[in-house]
Amino acid sequence: MAKTKLAGTILFILALTIFLFSMENASAADVNSELSYIFGKIQDAQLQPVKGVEVSLISGLDTNIETLSSALTQEDGSYAIKVPIPILEQSKLLFSRHHFQQTINNIPAADIKQLQLGNSVSFPLVTLDREITPAFWIAAIIFVIVLFLIATGFLHNTLAAFAGTSALLAISYLGSPFLPDLYIFDFPQAITYIDWNVIFLIMGMMMVIAVVENTGIFHWLSYHAYRISGGKMIILLPVLMLITGISSAFLDNVTTMLLMTPITVQIALALNVSPLILLIPEVFASNVIGVSTLIGTPTNILIGSFGNITFNDFLTNLTPGVFLAFLALIVYSWLTYRKELTEEKPSSPLLLEKLEERGKITNPENLKKAGWIGAGMMLLFVFGEKVHLLPSVTALIGASALLIWIRPDIEEMIGAVDWTTLVFFMSLFIVVGAIQEVGLISAIATVIGKLIGENLVLAMIVVTWFSAILSMVIANIPFTAAMLPVIAYLTLIIPGAESKVLFYCLSIGAAMGGNGSLIGASANMITAGIAERAGYRITYKYFLKKGLPALIITVSISLVWLLIRFT
Amino acid sequence: MSGILCAIRGGPSSRPTIATSIQLAQETDEVIYFLYVVNLDFLTHSSSSKTNNISQEIHDMGEFILLSAQEQASEAGAQAEGIIREGRVVEEIISYCEEQSPRYVILGRPEEEGEDNLLSIERLQAFADRINEACQAQVIFSAEKHIPTEED
Numbered sequence A: 001m002a003k004t005k006l007a008g009t010i011l012f013i014l015a016l017t018i019f020l021f022s023m024e025n026a027s028a029a030d031v032n033s034e035l036s037y038i039f040g041k042i043q044d045a046q047l048q049p050v051k052g053v054e055v056s057l058i059s060g061l062d063t064n065i066e067t068l069s070s071a072l073t074q075e076d077g078s079y080a081i082k083v084p085i086p087i088l089e090q091s092k093l094l095f096s097r098h099h100f101q102q103t104i105n106n107i108p109a110a111d112i113k114q115l116q117l118g119n120s121v122s123f124p125l126v127t128l129d130r131e132i133t134p135a136f137w138i139a140a141i142i143f144v145i146v147l148f149l150i151a152t153g154f155l156h157n158t159l160a161a162f163a164g165t166s167a168l169l170a171i172s173y174l175g176s177p178f179l180p181d182l183y184i185f186d187f188p189q190a191i192t193y194i195d196w197n198v199i200f201l202i203m204g205m206m207m208v209i210a211v212v213e214n215t216g217i218f219h220w221l222s223y224h225a226y227r228i229s230g231g232k233m234i235i236l237l238p239v240l241m242l243i244t245g246i247s248s249a250f251l252d253n254v255t256t257m258l259l260m261t262p263i264t265v266q267i268a269l270a271l272n273v274s275p276l277i278l279l280i281p282e283v284f285a286s287n288v289i290g291v292s293t294l295i296g297t298p299t300n301i302l303i304g305s306f307g308n309i310t311f312n313d314f315l316t317n318l319t320p321g322v323f324l325a326f327l328a329l330i331v332y333s334w335l336t337y338r339k340e341l342t343e344e345k346p347s348s349p350l351l352l353e354k355l356e357e358r359g360k361i362t363n364p365e366n367l368k369k370a371g372w373i374g375a376g377m378m379l380l381f382v383f384g385e386k387v388h389l390l391p392s393v394t395a396l397i398g399a400s401a402l403l404i405w406i407r408p409d410i411e412e413m414i415g416a417v418d419w420t421t422l423v424f425f426m427s428l429f430i431v432v433g434a435i436q437e438v439g440l441i442s443a444i445a446t447v448i449g450k451l452i453g454e455n456l457v458l459a460m461i462v463v464t465w466f467s468a469i470l471s472m473v474i475a476n477i478p479f480t481a482a483m484l485p486v487i488a489y490l491t492l493i494i495p496g497a498e499s500k501v502l503f504y505c506l507s508i509g510a511a512m513g514g515n516g517s518l519i520g521a522s523a524n525m526i527t528a529g530i531a532e533r534a535g536y537r538i539t540y541k542y543f544l545k546k547g548l549p550a551l552i553i554t555v556s557i558s559l560v561w562l563l564i565r566f567t
Numbered sequence B: 001m002s003g004i005l006c007a008i009r010g011g012p013s014s015r016p017t018i019a020t021s022i023q024l025a026q027e028t029d030e031v032i033y034f035l036y037v038v039n040l041d042f043l044t045h046s047s048s049s050k051t052n053n054i055s056q057e058i059h060d061m062g063e064f065i066l067l068s069a070q071e072q073a074s075e076a077g078a079q080a081e082g083i084i085r086e087g088r089v090v091e092e093i094i095s096y097c098e099e100q101s102p103r104y105v106i107l108g109r110p111e112e113e114g115e116d117n118l119l120s121i122e123r124l125q126a127f128a129d130r131i132n133e134a135c136q137a138q139v140i141f142s143a144e145k146h147i148p149t150e151e152d
Helices: A002-034 A109-116 A134-152 A157-175 A187-191 A196-213 A217-229 A233-250 A253-271 A276-292 A298-307 A311-317 A319-336 A338-342 A349-358 A364-387 A391-406 A410-416 A419-437 A440-452 A456-473 A476-493 A501-516 A522-533 A540-566 B012-028 B051-075 B089-100 B121-135
Strands: A036-044 A054-059 A066-072 A078-083 A092-096 A103-106 A126-128 B004-007 B032-038 B080-086 B104-107 B138-141
Touching: A036 A054, A036 A092, A036 A109, A054 A078, A066 A078, A103 A126, A134 A157, A134 A419, A134 A440, A134 A476, A157 A187, A157 A419, A187 A419, A196 A217, A196 A253, A196 A298, A196 A364, A196 A391, A196 A410, A196 A419, A217 A233, A217 A253, A217 A349, A233 A253, A233 A276, A233 A319, A233 A338, A253 A276, A253 A349, A253 A522, A253 B051, A276 A319, A276 A501, A276 A522, A276 A540, A298 A311, A298 A391, A298 A476, A298 A501, A311 A319, A311 A364, A311 A501, A319 A338, A319 A540, A349 B051, A364 A391, A419 A440, A419 A476, A440 A456, A440 A476, A456 A476, A456 A501, A456 A540, A476 A501, A501 A522, A501 A540, A522 A540, A522 B051, B004 B012, B004 B089, B012 B032, B012 B051, B012 B104, B032 B051, B032 B089, B051 B080, B080 B089, B089 B121, B104 B121, B121 B138
Parallel strands: A036 A126, B004 B032, B004 B104, B032 B080, B104 B138
Antiparallel strands: A036 A078, A054 A066, A054 A092, A092 A103
């Protein structure tokens, strides 16, 4: 009985507490509903919402300004500022943020009346103009230095980007107390520029690749390419190009060429031909076919995440054009190396025997499991968009499932993740974020926008070729990262570009442009490095001679495809 | 002290060096030791750090290059073995000389100056002196210089 009483008392107290709490909230809501707000949105000259603008409701004259209330704009540039009642008729809104000109707008008389009546009002859209400060030049110079260090190889890519990030933050923190105009951004703001979708997608894929690459699948495929061709170079070449290309569509190009180059050298030695006649077309195929999927190149990963372009979008909008470009590339490679491909040379029985011995799957169990998981991941990439599943989540699910299934040494698997590349991406996002923050990207976007006007065809041609040519000389990853906000602006202002076609143009230009020069893509450098270790030097001149026509052919065909599809 | 050490990289520029070592083996009846050094310095400036995997792949590639050279030697009636090491080429040649004391060391002539061309004409002689100091081996420069062609 006592227990029942106690339980009843507790229940009563609980019910009373909940009732009183809800009454209190209700009265608070009532109070809130009696408050007036000014709602509005802020954008920049590129029509992009501006986050972090301090919006202040002020009154008084120049010398005696009183801040009545203030609020910060959100991700979408919106704000809601509380208005104390009664409101003075000369009240104004003050908009201030680093790297933008401070703006004061009068509140229209009609709105003041509504506010005095206790109603909320919506303020017209405000466009803030950029302010060029010393921070603008510092961020720009640091970005150029990072690009230069990467292009010349004076510092490792990651170290160059990491040092750039440190310099930007050091100047912001240590310089701005003495000269406020040196402020670029603070650390919390800097890390908001890191695209974690990209980082986790790359990380997840690295774990899956680490399992696949140790199964011997590349050796097996290459040996069977030789068998299918019967040693005929004219057949072997397109088969190896296809293997390399398809691998590049799902793995990154550098990993593909790291694995394919030594194997190709072995095949070439066994067949007594120069490895270059196979390697050069292979690396071209890697750079071309990699464009066809969201996960095929780091630039596509960046573009997909920024432009909200799905795996299916890439497949439907780019793959047919890429396939046509690949067919043209095969014909080009046949013609370029026709003499060497048709030459009859005695092969080495000893080396062919060794090739056969190595052309075996070394870990069939793991390959089978990786195959199932890979197929599941493809399904999620393709159908996941229906439930807004991000590609990074698919990659993480796939990597986790694979690791749980095969139970490898976890230390070894974590070691297989290329942290150098991940740190490179994170640092690069911050360096590019800095030039975005200070308004350099906006300035570039405005200039390009004015030059192109509203002509979609012209914009497609300019973006594609501009990206292709620049990717020949500068690293395409930082270039793409910097171009993304520019493309977003062009997509907003050019009629017809809302299909995101300009992002596809950037994808084609940035990736296929890598074929134009030896330094145009990391995969080229890796291939050249390994070929040199086998005594076959790929010089800049040699690569340019073979690569430039390949670039012109493949980019032209892909561009024509996009023009047909989108205009 | 016995044997002929012949460090090779493969490719057309190694042909004169291999030919010289085979000729010497035929004359002296010494065994040729073809040495291939796996050097991953070229990965330094790439954004990839996949050195573990690539090391094994280049090791396999080196084995092929050595097998190819051994096959040539065998066809010419000379006895040859292949050795693979990892590190910097110069250091590994010296280290091998110190450990195995070969009778002869065959060096190729440089084609042109380059990042990886370990030996300019002047440095070649200095390197030969270093080898001699390490193991008293007789250093022989390969007979001809390879002329690069379009195919190379």
